Amino acid sequence: MIPVQYWVYTSMGLSPKLAILTAFGTNLAVVLPTAISGALGHSRKNAVIWKAALLLGITGAIGAFFGSSSATMLPAKVLKIAFGVAILAGAIRMLTAKKAEIGKKPNLSTASLVFWGILLGTATGIIGGRWSTYGTSYGSNPQIWYA
Numbered sequence: 001m002i003p004v005q006y007w008v009y010t011s012m013g014l015s016p017k018l019a020i021l022t023a024f025g026t027n028l029a030v031v032l033p034t035a036i037s038g039a040l041g042h043s044r045k046n047a048v049i050w051k052a053a054l055l056l057g058i059t060g061a062i063g064a065f066f067g068s069s070s071a072t073m074l075p076a077k078v079l080k081i082a083f084g085v086a087i088l089a090g091a092i093r094m095l096t097a098k099k100a101e102i103g104k105k106p107n108l109s110t111a112s113l114v115f116w117g118i119l120l121g122t123a124t125g126i127i128g129g130r131w132s133t134y135g136t137s138y139g140s141n142p143q144i145w146y147a
Contacts, residue, residue: 002027052108059117060124067125074126083127 002023009019042048071079 001030047102049106049108051110052113055110055113056117056120059114060121063118063121063123064125064128065121067122068128069125071126071128079127082123086123086127 002020005023005026006016006019009022010016014022039048039053043050
């Protein structure tokens with residue numbers, strides 16, 4: 001959603017900085033209420049493991065900070081390849097995933113949740129790092145995304 005919005009906004013004549021900030025704001029305005037609504041709906045059905053949600057959320061945010069910070073130091077070509085690999089891995093996972101067993105509680109250890117939260121947060125930060133750090137003190141240049 002964000003790359004398409006960025007393209008549309010810059011095509012309309014918005015500056016790259018304003019375009020990316022507007023795209024992020026719009027994305028957040030859509031994703032945040034949807035995520036909250038989904039979480040509350042599933043929670044009413046006792047289908048949310050709040051310990052896992054909180055641990056993954058907190059450690060994922062920490063990992064995303066470090067991932068996006070390191071992404072500003074990586075060449076655009078590396079980030080493009082990482083993004084492509086992540087998209088392919090997600091597609092394969094969606095096509096091959098087994099249906100969840102309702103009522104079966106997973107055995108989740110705190111160490112496992114922290115590990116996966118940091119790992120996935122870091123990966124997400126790296127993949128989205130050039131986008132997410134634009135306009136911050138890191139000052140990523142949108143022109144290098146297409147290099």
